[in-house]
Amino acid sequence: MRTLLTTLFFSSMIIAVQAQTTLTGLVKDSKTGEAIIGANIFVKGTYDGASTDIDGDFVFNTFKKDTAIILISYLGYETQEITQLLHSDTLNMEIHLVAQISELDMVVITAGAFEASDEKKAVILRPLDIAMTAGATADIAGALNTLPGTQTVGEEGRLFVRGGDAYETRTFIDGLLVQKPYSSSVPDLPARGRFSPFLFKGTMFSTGGYSAEYGRALSSALVLETQGLANESITSISLMSIGGGLGHTKRWDKSSLSVSADYTNLKPYISLVPQNIEWEKPVSSYSGQAVFRQEIGTNGMLKAQASVQSSGMTMLYPDMNQVEELLPLSLDNDNYYANASYSEILNEKWSLDAGFAYGYDKEDIIQDFELHRTIDLLQGRLKTTYYPNDQITIKMGSEWMREQFDESYRPDEDTSFETNLKSNYSAAFAEAEAYLNPKLAIRLGVRGEYFGLLKEWDVTPRLSVAYKSGTFSQFSLAFGQFYQQPEFDALRYGAPEKPEKATHYILNYQYTRKKRVFRAEAYYKQYQDLMTYEADQPWILDNSGEGYAKGLDLFYRDQELIRNGDFWLSYSLLDTKREYRDFPELAAPTFASKHNFSAVYKHWLGKINTSIGLTYSYASPRAYNDPNTDVFNEGETAAYQDLSFNASYLTNLFGQFTVLYCSVTNLPGFDQSFGYRYSASPDENGLYTASQIEPPAKRFFFVGLFISIGQKFEN
Amino acid sequence: MKQLTLFIIAIVFSISSFAQSEQYINAMEGALSQMKEAEEYAAFKQVSNVFERIGMAETTEWLPSYYQAYCNMNMAITQMQEGDMEACVAHLDKAQSALDQANERVESNSELVAMQGYIYQGRIWSDPQVNGPVYAPKSMQALQQAIQMDEANPRPYHLMGQNLYFTPAMWGGGPQAALPHLEKAATAFENFEPVSSIYPSWGEAFNTRLLEQARKKLEAAEKE
Numbered sequence: 001m002r003t004l005l006t007t008l009f010f011s012s013m014i015i016a017v018q019a020q021t022t023l024t025g026l027v028k029d030s031k032t033g034e035a036i037i038g039a040n041i042f043v044k045g046t047y048d049g050a051s052t053d054i055d056g057d058f059v060f061n062t063f064k065k066d067t068a069i070i071l072i073s074y075l076g077y078e079t080q081e082i083t084q085l086l087h088s089d090t091l092n093m094e095i096h097l098v099a100q101i102s103e104l105d106m107v108v109i110t111a112g113a114f115e116a117s118d119e120k121k122a123v124i125l126r127p128l129d130i131a132m133t134a135g136a137t138a139d140i141a142g143a144l145n146t147l148p149g150t151q152t153v154g155e156e157g158r159l160f161v162r163g164g165d166a167y168e169t170r171t172f173i174d175g176l177l178v179q180k181p182y183s184s185s186v187p188d189l190p191a192r193g194r195f196s197p198f199l200f201k202g203t204m205f206s207t208g209g210y211s212a213e214y215g216r217a218l219s220s221a222l223v224l225e226t227q228g229l230a231n232e233s234i235t236s237i238s239l240m241s242i243g244g245g246l247g248h249t250k251r252w253d254k255s256s257l258s259v260s261a262d263y264t265n266l267k268p269y270i271s272l273v274p275q276n277i278e279w280e281k282p283v284s285s286y287s288g289q290a291v292f293r294q295e296i297g298t299n300g301m302l303k304a305q306a307s308v309q310s311s312g313m314t315m316l317y318p319d320m321n322q323v324e325e326l327l328p329l330s331l332d333n334d335n336y337y338a339n340a341s342y343s344e345i346l347n348e349k350w351s352l353d354a355g356f357a358y359g360y361d362k363e364d365i366i367q368d369f370e371l372h373r374t375i376d377l378l379q380g381r382l383k384t385t386y387y388p389n390d391q392i393t394i395k396m397g398s399e400w401m402r403e404q405f406d407e408s409y410r411p412d413e414d415t416s417f418e419t420n421l422k423s424n425y426s427a428a429f430a431e432a433e434a435y436l437n438p439k440l441a442i443r444l445g446v447r448g449e450y451f452g453l454l455k456e457w458d459v460t461p462r463l464s465v466a467y468k469s470g471t472f473s474q475f476s477l478a479f480g481q482f483y484q485q486p487e488f489d490a491l492r493y494g495a496p497e498k499p500e501k502a503t504h505y506i507l508n509y510q511y512t513r514k515k516r517v518f519r520a521e522a523y524y525k526q527y528q529d530l531m532t533y534e535a536d537q538p539w540i541l542d543n544s545g546e547g548y549a550k551g552l553d554l555f556y557r558d559q560e561l562i563r564n565g566d567f568w569l570s571y572s573l574l575d576t577k578r579e580y581r582d583f584p585e586l587a588a589p590t591f592a593s594k595h596n597f598s599a600v601y602k603h604w605l606g607k608i609n610t611s612i613g614l615t616y617s618y619a620s621p622r623a624y625n626d627p628n629t630d631v632f633n634e635g636e637t638a639a640y641q642d643l644s645f646n647a648s649y650l651t652n653l654f655g656q657f658t659v660l661y662c663s664v665t666n667l668p669g670f671d672q673s674f675g676y677r678y679s680a681s682p683d684e685n686g687l688y689t690a691s692q693i694e695p696p697a698k699r700f701f702f703v704g705l706f707i708s709i710g711q712k713f714e715n
Numbered sequence: 716m717k718q719l720t721l722f723i724i725a726i727v728f729s730i731s732s733f734a735q736s737e738q739y740i741n742a743m744e745g746a747l748s749q750m751k752e753a754e755e756y757a758a759f760k761q762v763s764n765v766f767e768r769i770g771m772a773e774t775t776e777w778l779p780s781y782y783q784a785y786c787n788m789n790m791a792i793t794q795m796q797e798g799d800m801e802a803c804v805a806h807l808d809k810a811q812s813a814l815d816q817a818n819e820r821v822e823s824n825s826e827l828v829a830m831q832g833y834i835y836q837g838r839i840w841s842d843p844q845v846n847g848p849v850y851a852p853k854s855m856q857a858l859q860q861a862i863q864m865d866e867a868n869p870r871p872y873h874l875m876g877q878n879l880y881f882t883p884a885m886w887g888g889g890p891q892a893a894l895p896h897l898e899k900a901a902t903a904f905e906n907f908e909p910v911s912s913i914y915p916s917w918g919e920a921f922n923t924r925l926l927e928q929a930r931k932k933l934e935a936a937e938k939e
Contacts, residue, residue, distance in 0.1 A: 038757060040764035045772050047742050051764045073767065075805050118845045128844060232852035609885055652885040 021086045024059040025093035027052045027072060036074055036097060044069040044081075062086065076100055104512075107441045107468035109433070111478035111508040111521070112209035114147050117202040124517050124557060131197040133600055134613035135644030137663055137702055140193045140203070141182070144222070145617075146598040148521070148553030148570040149207035152619040153591045154640055155674040155693055157190030158182055160591045161207050162525060163549030163576030164219030167487050168502075171222045172214060174303065174341045176357040177401065179377040181222075183285075183309075184333035184363050186317060188674070188693045189277075194309060194335065199291070200224045207553070208504040208523055209478025212429040212445025212462045213383070213395060218484045218502040218527070226303055229293045230256035232710060238262075240704040242269050254295040261288045269701075277696045278316040280328050285311030300344035309335040317367065323679045323691040329367040336360045353383040353397075370410040375488065378402045391435040395445075398428040405488040419492045423485065424452030431462070439468040451485050451499050458483050458499065472513045478506040486531045490581065493539035500545075500580075501528045515559035525549040530580035538582070547578025547586065564604045572596040587633040588623045590675065593640075595620040609650045617642045624675030627688040641670040659706045666699045742769050743778065743913040750782065750917075756793040759786045770816070777827070778913055780817035784810040784830055785917065788837060795840050807837045825865035826915045829874060832857030836878050847886075854878065869903030872896050873918045880925055890929035890936075897926040 027039040035056025042049020048062035062068070068086050070093075073079040077097040084091070103121045116125035129143070136142030141159045145152060151160040158166040171181035173195070182191040197203075202225035206214075214221045230249045238245040247260030266282040287309040294302040310333070317329035341355035358378050365371040383397030407419040431445030445462040460483060466476040483499040485491075503526045510519040530545025557568035574594055577586045597618040604611050619640040623633040646663035666672065676690040683689055746765040753759045763786035770779030787810035794802040811834050818827055835854035838846045861871035876896030882888025904919040 038760040038764070040767050042764075042768040042771070047738070047765075047768050047772055049764070049768045051761045071771065075809055126845065231848050609883070650885050652887070655887070657886055 020061060020063060021065075021088065022059065022061050022090045023070070023093065024090065025057070025095065027056050027058065027074070027095045027097060029077075030096035030098045036077070039072060039074040039077075039095075039097065041070065041072045041095070044071050072097060076102075101438050105471075106435070106438050107466045107474055109441055109443055109464045109466045109476055109478075110474070110510050110519070111464055111466070111476035111506045112206050112504070112523075114144075114205045114207070115203070116205075119202070122512070124519075124555075125203070127197065127201060127203065130203060132602065132611070132613060132646075132648070133615060134602075134646040134663060135615035135617065135642060135665055137646075137665075137700075138197055140195065140197050140222070140224075142192075143197070144205050146568070146570060146600050146615060147205065147207075148555050148572045148596075149220075150572070151574065151591060151593055151596055152598075152617055152640055152642075153622075153674075154619075154642075154672055154695060155188045155190060156591070157185070157192060159220065159222065161220035162523060162551065162572075163547075163574055163578070163589070163592050164502075164525075165580075165589065165591065168217060168219035168484065169222060170214075170217035170220075171224065173224050173339060173357075174226055174355055175213065175223075175353065175381055175383065176339050176341070176355050176379060177216065177377070178337070178357075179359045179375060179403070180335060180337075180361045183311065184331060184335075184361075186313075186315070186329060186331055186365070188677070189696060194307070194337075195224070199226055199305075201227045207521075208525065209462070209464060209480045209506045211443070212431045212447040212460070213397065215427050215429075215447055215449055215460070215482070216425065216484050218482050218500055219525070226291075226305065228301065228303075229254075229295065230258060230291075234708055234710040236260075236709070237707045238704060240264070241702055242266055256291075256293045258291040259289070262286070273697055273699075273701060275697045276694055278326065279314070280316065281312065281314035281330070283311065283313040285309060296342075296344070299346075300342065302340070302342050304338075304340040306338035307336070309333070318677060318691050319368065320680050322683075323677055323689050327367050329365070332364045334360075334362045349387050351385045351387075353381075353385075355381045369412070371407070373405075373407045375405050376403065393433045394430070395432075396428075396430045399426070401425040403488075405491075407489075407492070417492075419488075421453065421488055421491060423488075424450075425485075426450045426452075441466045449483060451483070453491070454485060454495055454497065454499055456498050473509070473511045476506075476508040476510070478504065478508070480504050490531060493533075494541055496529075496531045496541055496543045498529045498543045500530050500543075502526065503528070516561075517555070517557045519553075519555045521553045523549075523551060523553070527578055527580075530578065532580055533582060535582040535584070545578065545580040545583070547576065547580065549574065549576035549578075549592075551575055562603070564606065565601065566603075567599065567601040569600075570596075570598045584632050590622055590624050590633065593619040593622045610647055611650075612647045613645070615642075615644045622675065625678075626676070626690075627678050627682075635675060637675040638671065638673050640672055640674075642672070643667045643670070653705075653707060657708045657710065660704075661706065662701075662703045664699055664701050666695075669698055672698075739769070739773055739776065740911075740913060746782070747913060750786065753786075753789070756790055759789045759793070762786055763790070767813075770813075775820055777817040777821040778915075780813045780820070781827065781830060781915070784813040784817065784834070787813060788830075788833055791837050791840075800841055803837075804841050807834060807841060810834050810837070823864075825861045825868040826870065828857055828864060829861035829868065829871045832861060832871065833874050836874065851886075867903060867907060869900045869907050869922070870915065870918050872900035872903055873922045876900055876922070877925060880929060890932045893925070894929050894933065897922060897929055901926055 027036045029036060037052060037054055037056060039052045041058050043062045043064050046062060046064055048060055050058045050060040052058045065086055068084050070082045070084050071079060072095050074097055077099055080097060108122045114125060115123040116127050116130055117123045118126060130140060131138050133143040133146055144150060144159060149162050153160050156166060159169045160166055161169050171178045181193055183194055185191040204223040206221045210221045230251050233251045234249045236247045243264030245260060245262035249256060249258040263286055265284040270279055270282045289307040291305040296302055312332040314328055314330040316326035319325045319327050337359045339355060339357035343353040345351045360376040362374045379399060379401040381399040383395060386394040403423040405421040409417040427447060427449040429445060429447040433443040435441045443464040448459045450457050460481040462480040464478040466474055468474045482502045485499045505524045506521060508521040527547035529543040530547060531541060531543060532545040533541035551572060551574040554571045559566045574592055576592045577588055579586045599616045602613045621636040621639050624635040624637055625633045626635040642665060644665045645667050649660040651658050672695050674693040677693055678688040678690050746762055749762045753762055763783050766779045766783040770783060773779060787806045791803045791806035794806060814830055832854045835850045835857060838850040858871040858875050861868060876893045879888045879896060880890060880893035900922045904922060909916045
């Protein structure tokens with residue numbers, strides 16, 4: 001008995017003595033060979049281990065015997081497991097840890113796209129950048145106009161991309177096309193976007209070569225992704241120099257609802273600030289909006305939103321036939337928009353997105369003529385995404401749209417021209433994105449489209465490739481074909497045989513280092529099958545138009561150089577000509593300028609809780625057509641310059657978080673002129689009389705107070 | 716004989732399991748005294764490694780991972796102060812994964828939920844403009860839940876007070892707003908008795924310091 005106990009006792013002692021092993025060595029970065037300080041190295045299942053010292057060295061003892069698993073871990077590196085036979089007294093090891101591949105080390109497909117997101121790391125912009133750009137007054141198109149690839153067209157307010165007309169840029173919300181993303185406006189008076197930048201958590205602005213997911217846009221896709229669940233219950237009040245608004249958001253555990261109403265009226269403002277326009281009834285508008293979010297299960301999200309807008313104005317406007325003569329012109333607009341989308345991650349390999357949207361827009365324009373126009377768009381979309389592994393993503397989907405356009409034009413009381421057009425559109429797409437390795441990515445897509453009104457089928461290929469050429473630099477290229485049906489107001493007298501077509505070729509270089517980004521993009525865009533007609537015989541139409549746009553876009557952003565400061569510079573060089581609509585020949589269009597330059601600066605003054613911003617824009621002269629000369633589009637506008645300023649002061653009013661915001665455009669008072677408008681017919685001397693197109697006022701001042709009554713930091 | 720053998724085996728087992736839990740407590744106590752001394756990044760890194768090792772060996776204990784999360788919060792703070800936001804975020808991510816591990820090992824409790832609230836606060840430091848609106852309410856909710864789960868736990872009050880103290884007044888922060896929470900925390904710290912020698916007890920010294928500073932600032936403001 002005693003022997004048994006003794007044996008047990010001694011054998012355990014012997015085991016303990018025998019098992020003592022000293023492990024020593026060095027931990028290094030597998031790539032750079034640099035010592036790793038503070039790495040954790042230990043024997044799995046025991047407390048035995050150590051941290052590496054300042055030279056990357058470690059030493060520790062272990063009682064573990066025979067086979068041991070040694071773990072080495074360090075933040076930002078792959079944890080390594082080494083199976084080791086512990087036999088000798090001292091064991092020397094050299095360990096090479098492999099750095100984890102972070103999102104920032106991966107190549108990204110960037111050709112043609114500017115993306116703003118808080119969720120992704122490798123993006124150039126943040127959603128707040130869009131909301132806070134001076135000169136844009138929280139207008140999405142205004143902010144995007146400071147990016148390269150866009151042309152400043154001061155009298156329009158819409159996006160013109162790479163020599164494309166405004167209609168060639170389409171807006172998508174949660175994948176669904178928006179028929180009327182801008183407020184209604186008369187010619188020469190800039191429009192604003194209907195949607196506030198604060199509604200979106202992600203913005204992808206493509207200036208070309210975009211994904212097969214999107215169609216019906218010859219030049220550009222602006223893809224907006226709405227916010228998810230509201231963060232908290234909050235009431236917001238806005239008091240502005242041009243109106244006011246009230247909103248309330250209620251957050252429940254798995255759902256949220258926001259309701260808001262706004263009223264704007266420019267009358268008080270216009271009575272204070274001299275205008276180039278004689279207003280009879282300045283712009284006023286009512287709008288209401290509801291946004292609902294519901295989480296369904298653990299991986300499903302239902303998003304629904306609806307908005308109503310009603311606006312009206314009356315101003316003195318040149319008579320079409322006699323431009324020196326001003327006649328009251330009124331514009332009333334009603335716009336309804338609703339969409340609902342559902343997305344769910346079905347399992348590790350599949351996800352589903354489905355959406356429906358309905359939009360309705362009604363315009364009534366009355367001068368010495370009457371024009372009544374309604375347009376509605378109903379659409380559905382279904383998309384599935386398949387992730388066979390970490391490197392490959394495959395998207396497949398289809399969409400369907402039905403549009404109705406009704407117009408009644410009455411040049412006088414006895415005459416009336418009616419246009420009623422129905423248009424169906426359906427499309428199916430498939431696209432695969434593959435990371436062949438962390439340095440090389442490829443995206444290959446195809447889209448089949450049917451244009452019901454034109455009875456035309458098309459299949460379009462899309463391709464993007466990106467290659468990471470260095471730690472901080474990468475090249476991308478993109479190719480794609482895009483089809484678009486001409487706008488309804490061009491289809492009054494008949495439809496051409498085919499949709500218009502554009503082919504994009506893009507080469508992009510991007511250098512990103514910490515908070516500095518430089519990118520250069522060269523492109524060539526070819527237009528084919530553009531719709532053309534005789535200037536005075538719009539019913540003689542065909543697809544014989546063509547054109548091209550080529551150029552270079554440069555962008556530099558630096559958030560490091562100036563403490564608390566952030567700036568970006570954009571330059572676009574554009575060479576474009578086209579023959580479309582009533583152009584008699586290949587000519588530079590009136591919206592294209594050869595050089596566009598923008599500089600955006602933002603600075604945070606911490607001491608006074610104020611953020612200030614400055615935006616400078618320059619656009620070289622654009623063409624306009626003077627019918628008194630023989631050469632088409634030969635006139636040249638003056639160059640355009642603007643310097644805008646904004647400031648937001650963050651404070652606390654009645655214990656509630658408050659922002660006081662003010663902005664002014666054209667601070668130095670540059671002369672801005674956008675060419676001339678000519679009478680539709682010559683006067684008795686055979687001359688077409690002209691009136692100058694200029695901004696409605698030299699400067700636009702804006703002051704607003706935004707109060708958020710939210711959850712207080714109290715128990 | 717057979718019975719005796721069984722008896723011996725039983726004893727050997729109980730000794731080894733007793734020895735193991737004693738070894739665990741000794742190791743934890745050692746690490747905790749190291750943690751108390753830690754002020755700089757390297758020291759927190761070292762002790763965080765110790766907790767990681769213990770946590771990997773004792774796969775049913777939640778405290779090692781909980782402290783590992785706490786050490787990573789401290790490292791996140793030092794990185795933020797040095798302006799290395801990328802490293803700050805990496806430590807916040809690590810703190811979250813360590814806390815997730817602790818949560819897998821034990822039923823939720825006030826300390827774990829308070830630590831979650833603390834990590835949410837960390838997300839705000841790393842990018843106040845963007846993360847503030849998202850994480851401020853989340854953090855508040857977690858800390859309130861931690862109080863509900865155990866009203867005697869001083870740490871949620873302390874974390875609320877600390878966060879308010881460093882939040883600009885325009886967002887409802889500042890010494891005035893922080894004071895009641897820091898005071899509540901001080902009282903709770905006085906009455907707090909940790910369940911065991913290795914149970915969470917951190918925060919008292921810093922709370923006292925913040926309370927003093929807050930009172931001083933308010934006095935100075937009154938004099939002006």
